[in-house]
Amino acid sequence: MGNGDIMTAPGKKKIVLSQTCQGLVLERLLMASKELQEHFSCTFIPNYETLDGKTSVASSDDLATALGDCDILIYHDVSSYDFPSLIRKMPPGAQTIKIPYITSNIYWPTLDFKNPCWLSPHGSTAHIPWPCVALNELIVAERDKKRVIDAYLALDLAQVVSLDAVRENQIGYLRAAEKDSIFHLADYVEQNFIERQLFHLINHPAMPVFLEVANTIFQFLGIRRLQKYAYDPFHNHQIPLHPSIIRHYNITWCDETTKFTILDKSMCFEEYVNFYVDSYIEKYQYTMFPVPQKPFRGKFTPWRKLKDALAGRMKSPRAGAGLFS
Template sequence: MRRIVMIGNCQVSSMMTLYKRFVAVRTGDVVDYVASYADLDAAAKERIRNADVVVEQLLDLKPAAESEGLSDAPRVRIPMVTAAFLWPFAGQEHPKNERTGFLPSGPYGAEASDGYLNRLLQQGLDPDEAAAAYLALDVGQKVNLDRLYELVMDRQRSRDEAAGYRIADSIARHFRSEPIFLTPYHPHARIARVLAEQLFRQLGASRADIERMRNATLVTPFPKEELPIHPAVARHFDLQWVGPQTSYRLLNEGRFTFPEFVARYVRVAWNPALEEGIVATRTPRLPEAEALLRQGLAQSPRSGAGWNALRSVLLRQGRVEEALQAGRRAVMLEPDLAPYRSELGSLHRDAGRWAEAEAEFRRALLVNPSETRAIVLLAHVLKDQGRLDEAFATVMQGLEGEPYAANLHRTLAHLFEATGQIAEAVAALDRVLALTPDDPGARARRDELAKHAGKSAGPPSTATPPAASRSSASAPSPQQAAASPGSPATQGPPSQPEDGIQQLRRATDADPANPHLAHELSAALQREGRLPEALAAARLAATRDPRNPFRQERIGHLASRLGDLAAAEQAFRAAVEIAPHKANFRTPLSDVLIRQGRLPEGVAEARRATEVDPGNPKAFGFLAHALTLAGEIEAAEAAVSTAIGLDPRDEALAAQLAALRQRRARGER
């Protein structure tokens, strides 16, 4: 393990992200970033002093962050890369650029600027006159473009040579045939891969690390906004990928042609409501976010980002059909963004539309085979249909390219558990915990499975997770997805949910001591809305595993949904008796008591949940809910404030506190 500090601009920050994903996750290197464009503070200086390796970007000018003399550690250089000759007037932000809290660089900062247009506007030209003059401009008459190309490339080669790289050759080879930069200093995927590959080699990365990075980095790690290229520049350099109808992504507002960009630039036109609304989706202010997004989308209906943000806001408000429509619009506008397709597929899956969900996940993976969320969701939708062999194959194929993706190992553990292979599930969860040691859900599930498999529930292995080729050894072939006799995968690939349920029934009957298959049968029945049968299967699992509180918890939740509150209370009390120090069993018991009209008992149980687990933010959040029902608004506010202190990122808690404060301000009880 090494302590690596990387010093540079946004290019170095993006390289650090790639290094962490493809190398440090294997080696255990601790990597920090220090911005070169700001003076070093005391913390940055300390990180540099303690570094084992310092990565330093070579710029044309001396950086503000001067690190010489702070460390004797070996230095690895990385050159700044640019194709600035394609944008001869870029680099000077619009004189009326408006910086805001939700868009700190403003809509027309240095990477989205045009100095020639700036000068026309500063000379007092009318916006329409300035736009017409610029569109008609023969740029070659103002700038010697060939000489500019020579200067930019000579400086690039000079930086390359000083750092031991060969970036200029790639720029020269490809800039006419494809877009290799989005803006003067934001490379597209090809140059990002070349830069990362050469940095990785200097840092001693393995050939396998580099190959994984090359195969997975199909989308640039840089911001996706583009700066349009003047048609005269495109003609001069014979850019084969630029034509009259070529469009460019501007902020989050959609795609625009060069004349449309110029018309916007001269008027400083942009869509503040849309940008603020997208940022607001990361807060609890959902009504405000929705209002901003709808206002913004009325002005910019071609914004895929806006429609995707609206999908998120609507879904969080429980408006699923509206969210589905917004998700479809996002995918229609941005068909090559795999995350949008994953989210749309997830909505289809939640609605039980298996074919539509599967199609979207597969399309996402065609766009970006390394979209691990799509891999996970596809595996789950295949499992939902009983196609366990295909689900295993999907995850294992994903692990070949992303062997250190914790969510893939977590899904593999789920599939092993579903097929009764508990030892293999524990091993997969050990890999999850080696990658993400602070994952409480994986820890709890691993310990529960290990306990009931008769294995040690102690700490998981802290060894480096195995590479994909070794991980594959623990996975079944499509014909051997489950090792236990009668397990669902041995029956062939069913194509409908009912087929999967029947296979699970046969497997459960064939292995009368196995509680996990009965649990999986209950889950499959619940997904189909067959709650009475799901409850019966859950009770069977509890009979087979009587000292497992999670079995009782499942019975309680199913009985509650069926309206049998007495049975739910009995099950939750059984879970509490088995595990009295678990708040997660006491809060649903409190809820059931309240729903039976026994509010004082419910409040008392909610208080006990916080007492037995004082570090559980959800327990305090539920106590606040119970106290609110009891009319104790100030006490409820104190409880939810405690919850926020334990988990300040929980947006639901913030919304709960805001609602309580509004009630108190209105004098409501």
């Protein structure tokens, strides 16, 4: 029996979630409400599939089948799906809730999320999914592990990356993504990212964000809010924050000694940098990571100062000159 064939208990309304892996967490939170359980069933139909370790967009066939008796559709409006046509399959009076795809690099402004590098593979993922532009450049320029690590730890990202532009861009993305929806995540992230950990990875929000999403849906349905949820499914894969990011924003929920969980490992920031450099050199030696897509596009290029500074450093006649001298 496919996802779209799951039966709904008599007398209960049917909620269908069409999302990325974020839907797995949201389904748990929705079903954690006894009040919701009394009146609704909840079916998660992922909009992705993983075959031979590669993730791609799933067929919408299961979703189309499930919508025939669906009362509430909660969905990521992915361009690969024809949602106007899919929604027309729903019964009269059914409701839809468009949910933004919640991502942010506000904690990691030098990660290139468009071009995964998959350093240190682990199952269907990797300990280090995305490359750090600054650290890669230093590895290629310095060709010495100790010099690379010392330089990167000493780097003040606020001097070479437009951090305010990164923050404004990320909040702007969320504001655009939630336009005409019931959600107000842009304001929530802007008001809370300093005092609360809101993301584990760029595409993995932490539990406070999911609670905000779930409680907004509960309010829409006239159901009492959840005050807490003990288990955070995404907590097992994190990326530490560069100390200069912590200092720039005066972040209070971590410091440079905080241990972060990276699948089967636990590391503070300096340990993570050591692991990153070793993994990079093992895979690429001291050559530049091949980038399929150019990350510097459009009017918003927060890394421009970083590129210019690193370019000046690589032209410098002595190691350690330029960016950090």
